[in-house]
Amino acid sequence: MSNKTDRTKTHIVTIFFEMMDEIGFEKITVASLSKRAKINRGTFYNYFPDKYAIIEEVEEEMYTNFEKVMREHIGVAVTSKIDQYGRKNVGLFFKEASEKLMMFLYQRKELAQILVGKNGRPHFIERLERLYIETVQEKLEVIPHEITESEKLQQEFIYYGVIAVVKRWLRTGAKQSPEEVAKILAKCMTVAPITIFEEIETR
Known part of the structure; x- marks a missing residue:
């Protein structure tokens, strides 16, 4: 896994936990997470099949x-x-x-x-x-x-x-x-x- 790939995955996880702290796990969607992380949904799915996989x-x-x-x-x-x-x-x-x-x-x-x-x-x-x-x-x-x-x-x-x-x-x-x-x-x-x-x- 390249450094860029590592950074992208870490970024997704970081944003995920920021949102979890603010609104809770249940209210997080892949769409809202991708928007806040400033990535497209396809990029998200390159790393995780869904939000449950992150947690x-x-x-x-x-x-x-x-x-x-x-x-x-x-x-x-x-x-x-x-x-x-x-x-x-x-x-x-x-x-x-x-x-x-x-x-x-x-x-x-x-x-x-x-x-x-x-x-x-x-x-x-x-x-x-x-x-x-x-x-x-x-x-x-x-x-x-x-x-x-x-x-x-x-x-x-x-x-x-x-x-x-x-x-x-x-x-x-x-x-x-x-x-x-x-x-x-x-x-x-x-x-x-x-x-x-x-x-x-x-x-």
């Missing part, structure tokens, strides 16, 4: 790379990391792992913000959430006893706490650096919630 290609690329980051850095047994880092320094493990995840999202923040925004794709975000939870749970399956329902509820609290932090960060413009958010996530994973509330109230 599917981009989402699949993002999902595949997100999965790679998860498998390499997030899906690890906490107990083994406590042995490696020492219990006093386990926060460093959470921070380093979280930084990998946050950096991945930060490098794609414009796209990620659109996907989690008001005109985004809820089912795609749910797919990423499921991957995050399943990756962590896979490591918990090696625990030599059955996890109780109460323990599962506690896990849910942790999973969706992390997800909520990441969503809020993106939806408010990703203003904090990946390192800063990773530090927050590590603190939330290693400090009792009551301690965090006390620090906020007495600041």
Whole structure:
């Protein structure tokens, strides 16, 4: 694929997500996209059969790379990391792992913000959430006893706490650096919630 071809395809995708952010996926037509991108419809069809192909290609690329980051850095047994880092320094493990995840999202923040925004794709975000939870749970399956329902509820609290932090960060413009958010996530994973509330109230 030539540089000109690459640029044209990238331009189409860029315009597509600009429109998606403004009016939502359902209202985009090939005609309106081609007009805004200042190309003819034939040029559009040289790259994509329809608008669904654009979103599917981009989402699949993002999902595949997100999965790679998860498998390499997030899906690890906490107990083994406590042995490696020492219990006093386990926060460093959470921070380093979280930084990998946050950096991945930060490098794609414009796209990620659109996907989690008001005109985004809820089912795609749910797919990423499921991957995050399943990756962590896979490591918990090696625990030599059955996890109780109460323990599962506690896990849910942790999973969706992390997800909520990441969503809020993106939806408010990703203003904090990946390192800063990773530090927050590590603190939330290693400090009792009551301690965090006390620090906020007495600041």
